[in-house]
Amino acid sequence: MNAPLTAKDFATDQEVRWCPGCGDYAILKCVQKTMADIEAKPDETVFVSGIGCSSRFPYYMSTYGFHTIHGRAPAFATGLKLANPDLDVWMVTGDGDGLSIGGNHLLHLLRRNINMQVLLFNNEIYGLTKGQYSPTSRPGTRSPSSPKGSIETSVSAGAFALGAGARFIARGIDTDIKHLSETLKAAHHYNGTAFVEIYQNCIVYNADVFKGFTEKAAATDNQLHVQHGKPLLFAKETKGIIFNAKTMQLEVATLGENGISLDDILVHDSRNKAIAQMLIDMPESDYPIALGVLYEDPAEASFDQNFWNNHPTNGKRTGKVADLLRQGSIWQK
C-alpha cells in the first residue's frame, strides 16, 4: 500500500505566479489539503478552468488539469463529464469568467446539475487585465474603466446560482481554511453541481473589499456559519437570526434582549429554498454574512447520470453500422 497522499503531494513543480499576498494562495493551500483529506486520486481528478487569475489554478494541482478559454469552462467540464462520468471534476472560475463572459454557461451548468464542483473566486474585480470593475463590483467602485466609480448594479453570485436552479450553494472565505475546507468537502459529497462562492482578496486591485467581515476584529460579529439543523447563531452565540412572519424578512436579534430566547432563533434547513434566498440576500450593512452550505437540495440523479440512463444503450456500442445501412428500402442493381 502506498502511503496516503498529503497536501504537498497535490502541488506541482510549477512556480506559482499569483501576486504575493493574493487570496488565491490560501485557497490553493486549502484545496490541496482538502484533496488529501478526501483521499482524492490525482489520476481521476480534473481541475478545469477558464481565464483569469483564478483560472491559473489547474497548473498548480498535480491532478489532470485543463486551462480552457474565457468563460467556457462549464461547457468543457460538461463534455468531459459526459465522456467519463467517473471523473471527479472541479471547476475554478472567477467573477468575470463565471458571471460576465461565462454567465450563460454557468447558468446552464447549474440548472443541468452535472456532478462536479464549481469554485467561484469572487474578488469583485478583473485582476489579470489590471483592475477594471467586474459584474460583482459594488456600485461606485473606482477602477481604470470607471474612474468616477462604477454605475452598475452588481450581481450576487449566490442569488444568480439559486435563480439558475443550483441545488447546492455555499460560501467561504479564502483565508478561513478550516471552514472553507469543510465546505469543499460538503460540496464534493453532493451529487450534482455544487456551487461554492469564495470571497477572495485581490490585494493589488481591490484590497480589503471584504474586510467588513473578514478582518479579525470584525469576523466574530459579522460571520454567520450556517449548519443544517442548527440555529442561526453568531457573535459567539450572543446573536441570532429570527424570521419575522409579518414582514417576511430575516432580522438580527440579540439573545436575552426583547425576550428573545434560543427557541426564537431560526433553525437552518439547507433544503429550504426560501431560507437560502433570504440568507443569500442579507445586506452586508445590517447583517452578518452567511457562510457554509446555504442550500442543499439533492435531485434524484445528476445530469451525467440521467444522460447515460436515458441513452438507448447506456453508451455501449451494441449495433453495427452495416445493419443500419440496410434498414429501410434497399434495391438491387
Add this chain to the structure above:
Amino acid sequence: MTTIIPKQQSIVVRFAGDSGDGVQLLGSQFAESTALSGADFTTFPDFPAEIRAPVGTTFGVSAFQINLGARRIATSGDAPDVLIAFNPAALKVNLPLLPKGALIILNTDAFNARNFTKANIETDPRETGELDGFQVVEIAISTQTMEAVKDTGLGKKGAEQCKNFWGLGAVLWMFGRERAPIEEWIKTKFANKPDALAGNIAALNAGHAYAETVEISAEIPQFEIGEAPMASGDYRSVTGAYALSLGLAAAGELADKEIIFASYPITPASPLLHHLTKMGDLGVATFQAEDEIAAACAAIGASYGGSIGITSSSGPGIALKTEAIGLAISAELPLVIVNSQRGGPSTGLPTKTEQSDLYQAVYGRNGDAPVPVVSASDPGDCFYAAIEAVRIALRHMTPVFLLTDGYIANASGPWALPDMSKIEPLSTNPVPDGIDLNDGDAVKRAIWKRDEKSFGRPWIAPGEAGFAHRVGGIEKDIRTGDISYDADNHQAMSDMRFAKIDTIADFIPDQTVEQGDENGPLVVVGWGSTHGAIWRAVNQAREEGLNVAQIHLRYMNPLPKNLGKLLAGYDRILLPEMNMGQCATLLRDKLEVDVIPLTKVSGQPFKISEILEQIRANIPGAIQAAE
C-alpha cells in the same frame, strides 16, 4: 396517347403545393418508385423558409423536384419538364422556372378567387396568356379525390388530404410504374389509421385510373425512361445529412471509440443532431448545448475525456466556435467541426445553399492556426468525407473542418451501400508504454512526444494512471508541455503546427482527374456540392467533342501534393463555385495558378447549362464550331 422518350434520356418533374398539401411525401414516394424502376435520379426538396406560412400564400409553397433518367443523373435538374401544381401560389412561384413547352398539371379546384387573393394574383393565370406555349392539363384533383374516398369514412378534411396520393397515382401511370410497392408502404405507414389507409389507397388507384382513362390520356402523355447503367450491388436512397450522420457513426465504429456529438439547433445543420440522436446503439451520444460556443467546448471536453468530440453548425454558429477551435489546435486534441454551409453573411439565407465558408474554414482564426479542411461532394459522399475527417482528426490530433452545404444535406439519390469491411479502420495515437511513471520529466516528455510522421501526440485522457498533466491554451514548451513564453519555443511550436497540417498531404490520396485527360486546353475544377452540375456539364461538353477535363477536390487543406503539377497541364482552369471566388483565391494562394472563377450566390445550385456555357466560352473555337 403519346409516349415520349425524352432526349438526354432524362426528365425533371417538380411537385409543388401548399405546405399542407403533402408534396414532400408525394415526391419521396415517387422517388422510391423511381428507384425500383432502375432509373438513376437525384431529388431536392424546396421547403418554405417559414414554419407555418399562411395557407395559399406564395411564401407557403413547398416543392419537391426529381430528375430521373436512363443514364447517370448528377443533379436535381436545371429546369422542370413537368410541373404538378396543387394551387395558384404554387403555379405562380414555379412558372418562372419552366422552359416553354413544359407540361403543367393544375389542380383546378384550387383555382378560385379566394386563393388568387391569398397568392396576390389579380387575374386567373389561365386567362392572361401567361400559360401560352406550355402544355396545360387541368384536373379537378380535389373533387376527384373526394369522390374516390367518399366510402372510406374520412371526413371532408381527411378526404382532401389524400389528394397527394391521387396525384401520385396519376404520375405513376405517366411513368408506367407499379402501384403495389406504394400500396405496401401506405399499409405500413398508416397501419394505425385505417381511414387514412383506405383513403390514400383509394386516391392512389383513382388517380392512376383517371390518367389511364381514354378521354384524358390524349392530354396526359406517358414517358418512357429505361434503366440507368449502374454498378451492380445493393442500393438505397440517402440524403447528405443522413449519410454524414452514418459516416460519423461509422468512424466511431472504425476507431472503436465513442462519439459525442455536441450541437446547437441551426438551419440547415439540425438534421444531423436529429439523425445522430437515433444512433445511440452505434456508440453515439448527442448533447444539445446552450449555444454554439458551448457545443464546441463540450465536444472538445469530450475529446479531452477520450471520446471523439464532434460539433456541427452553419456559418454563423461556426463563427462563434472559432475561439474554441483555437484551443483544440493548441491543446492538440481531435475534433471535427461540421459546417452545413448556407447563404451569408450574418443570418443571410438560412434555407438557401452556398459554399461561402471556405475562407472561414481555411483562414478564419486568430493567430497562426492551421486546420485541415475536408469537403463532401454529393449526398452519398458525405459518408466517406465524414470518415476521412475523423480519420485525420485522430491521426494528427487536430480539429478538422468538414464542409457540406444545404443542398447536399437535403438532396438525395441512389447510393451503393458501402462495404464496412473494406474501409480501413481508424488509428489513434495510443498511450505510450515503457515510461517510468515515477520520473515526472519522462512522463511529461512522453505526453508531448509527437509521432514523427503525423505529429499526432499520444491521446491521454484523464483517468489514465500515472499521466496526470495540465494542458491549456497558453503556449507550451514543445518538449514538456509546461507553460512557455520563450520566443524560440513559440517559433518551434508554430512551425510544428504548420508542419503537422502540411504533412497530412503525405497521407491523403493523390488528386485524380475524374473526366478527360491529364492535360489539355481546359479543366473544370470544383469542390463540394457543385460536383453534380460540373460532372454533367463536362460530360455533355465531351459528348459534343470538346476537350475538357474535370477535377473535383475533396481535400481543401492541405491540397493534394500533385495538384499543382496536375493543373499546370491545362491551358485554362475554370472554377465554378457558389461564392464570390473563395476556392479560386485558395488555389492562387497555395499553388500560384491562374484561375477563371465562375461564381454564383443566388441561393440556388448551379445549372448545368451555366457551366456548359462557360466551358464553351473557354475553349477556343468551341462556340463557333457549335454555331
